[in-house]
Amino acid sequence: MLRELDEKTGDGSPRPPPGQPYRRTLFGWVRFIVSLAILAILVRSLVIAPFNIPSRSMTPTMLVGDYLFVAKWPYGYSRYSFPFAPEFIHGRIGNGRPDRGEIVVFRSPAVPASSYIKRVIGLPGDRVQMIAGELHLNGEAVARETAPVFAEPVDDAGTCASEPGSNSRLESADDGSLVCYTPRYRETLPGGRSYLVLDAGDSTADTTQEFIVPAGHYFLMGDDRDRSADSRFPAVPGGGIGFVPEENIIGRALVIFWSTDGSASWINPISWFSATRWDRIGSGF
Known part of the structure; x- marks a missing residue:
């Protein structure tokens, strides 16, 4: 029996004589491909997954065309950590939870099939309010x-956005190209985490009611404050996201692994390199 097993490969095909190349059987190839697929699903579900930035709501921290890795393990796991969001998984598995100032990828409460990315501003029990374009947390600016x-x-x-009431201004560079200049500020949350935000001008969400974050939920905002549909707006398809349940959170933004300005053409390989924003690759959060 031992000799019989030794004369066969792991997929059950006969082992070739010494000096002859090994040829995998059809069954062996199928098993190999299935094993790779299972490994890829496990890594994507439990360890790390790619995500791209489709809109400008996180400018200037993230730009449209950034591709980043999202870490799955810091906050534990929920149904949305896995492909097809299996309904038999309830709540979160694990004790990790987001902290103020961290950037998270999550499923929209309004459209659970869509993944969004925003910054955590309010934790459960926090009071959040915007007053004249400035963020207030628990009654303090x-x-x-x-x-x-x-x-x-x-x-x-x-x-x-350079129309009346806007803070942005449009200018021409020496080469004739257009450049938009927008005021930028550094916010520092309680606990010391700081980040940059944009103030493009007056908007409907510059002054809001005071939001009290329910238990098991988070208040998330974009860094481009006047061009972000976030927790300041009700969770409706095509609109805001409201309070985000903790089970909707997929993971924490980790690092940018690729970035392109969108000018590349598939038929022009040289443009693949000229369109790459090399200085952004490797940027963490």
């Missing part, structure tokens, strides 16, 4: 100081 203005290239004047 969050520390905010002026930072260097944010300059971003734009394709046309319409993409820079």
